[in-house]
Amino acid sequence: MKINYLAQKTFKVASPLEGVNSIEKELLKESFLVVQSDGAFLSTLTPSDIVESPYQLVIDSIHHKPRVDCNQEVESVLELMRETGNYVLPVFEENEFIGVVTKDDILDYLVEYRNDLERTVAEHTEELSRVNNQLRAQIDKRKKAEKKTKASLKEKEILLSEIHHRVKNNLRVISSLLDLSSMRTQDQKAISLFTNAKSKIQTMALIHSQVYRNERFDQIHMGTYIQELVNYLLQVHETENISVTPIIECSDVVVPLTQAIPCALVLNELVSNSLKHAFKGKERGKIEISIQKSDDVVSMRVKDDGIGIPEGIDVFSSNSLGLRLVRNTVQGQLMGKIHIERDFGTTITVEFKILKKETPNA
Ligand SMILES: Nc1ncnc2c1ncn2[C@@H]1O[C@H](COP(=O)(O)OP(=O)(O)OP(=O)(O)O)[C@@H](O)[C@H]1O
Numbered sequence: 001m002k003i004n005y006l007a008q009k010t011f012k013v014a015s016p017l018e019g020v021n022s023i024e025k026e027l028l029k030e031s032f033l034v035v036q037s038d039g040a041f042l043s044t045l046t047p048s049d050i051v052e053s054p055y056q057l058v059i060d061s062i063h064h065k066p067r068v069d070c071n072q073e074v075e076s077v078l079e080l081m082r083e084t085g086n087y088v089l090p091v092f093e094e095n096e097f098i099g100v101v102t103k104d105d106i107l108d109y110l111v112e113y114r115n116d117l118e119r120t121v122a123e124h125t126e127e128l129s130r131v132n133n134q135l136r137a138q139i140d141k142r143k144k145a146e147k148k149t150k151a152s153l154k155e156k157e158i159l160l161s162e163i164h165h166r167v168k169n170n171l172r173v174i175s176s177l178l179d180l181s182s183m184r185t186q187d188q189k190a191i192s193l194f195t196n197a198k199s200k201i202q203t204m205a206l207i208h209s210q211v212y213r214n215e216r217f218d219q220i221h222m223g224t225y226i227q228e229l230v231n232y233l234l235q236v237h238e239t240e241n242i243s244v245t246p247i248i249e250c251s252d253v254v255v256p257l258t259q260a261i262p263c264a265l266v267l268n269e270l271v272s273n274s275l276k277h278a279f280k281g282k283e284r285g286k287i288e289i290s291i292q293k294s295d296d297v298v299s300m301r302v303k304d305d306g307i308g309i310p311e312g313i314d315v316f317s318s319n320s321l322g323l324r325l326v327r328n329t330v331q332g333q334l335m336g337k338i339h340i341e342r343d344f345g346t347t348i349t350v351e352f353k354i355l356k357k358e359t360p361n362a
């Protein structure tokens, strides 16, 4: 704080012309006097000044009394008073006398200032503790809400996993029912229809089985899945006289659940076709199954070294059920493309784009 804030505007003024006695008398009543001559400031006088030196000497020594600049800090003025032993000092702005500051003024001010400061600190401490309590209550509330949300999420995950488990079990039940039905007929065509339907159902059951075992419910690791599917299809289409070697080349391609089921049905059909038709009249055969992903495009290939699809069958227009299902699924559900090569057997490649996740309210 600057000292001009404390400079006194009202004080008793004495003039040298009034005489030493009257000034001394005044000083008995007042703690200090300001001495002026013709309205101009000369000096400050305290009772101790008079005691220590004759009045005239005091007046003469005015130039030796320290002067305070109005911009000086309160603390530095107090320090000046301590050093010089003068406890009443004149304050000047430039060369103009603007008042007087006493040690008591400064001490009173400092006490008041400290009290103010303590009051402010106490108020702020109280405010901080109030805000702190509010924050603590909010944190407690959030922690409780978070715990509740986590518990609810866990519960939903368990439910979802349970649903996949049940779907898989129900599909297995349907598959067994088809088995029972197929046992009641000797008609090979009907038996083949039952087997076909059963293998499609099992194809879907394997997907749900993987989801049930997975940490995530929205995607399928195709590598693991294809291994399981091919093992299953090899059992279903087991042919006594033909030795079929499956070669599976799958990098870790992850496909969203919504695309995994159509993708699996296409694979089922293509691998089943190779197993059923490609190696007629042969002793051994090879089926290569691969799946790769580059950027967002998945490329899935089933290649056999069999007898090849007969010339008369056009994969893109054939009305037979299996190839129609492949076409409809690839073009209608996966929004993809089919390529076929007929050299040294049959190679069918399916390409489709991974669907972007739909973000709610996007
Ligand atoms: N990999 C293959 N090698 C040789 N021939 C094939 C191959 N894939 C398909 N074919 C021929 O194409 C025909 C049509 O196949 P498609 O899958 O549509 O019917 P399917 O397999 O005979 O019957 P479904 O699939 O309904 O059980 C087959 O009957 C077979 O002659």
Ligand SMILES: [Mg+2]
Pocket (backbone or CB within 6 Å): 269, 272, 273, 322, 323
């Ligand atoms: Mg078929």
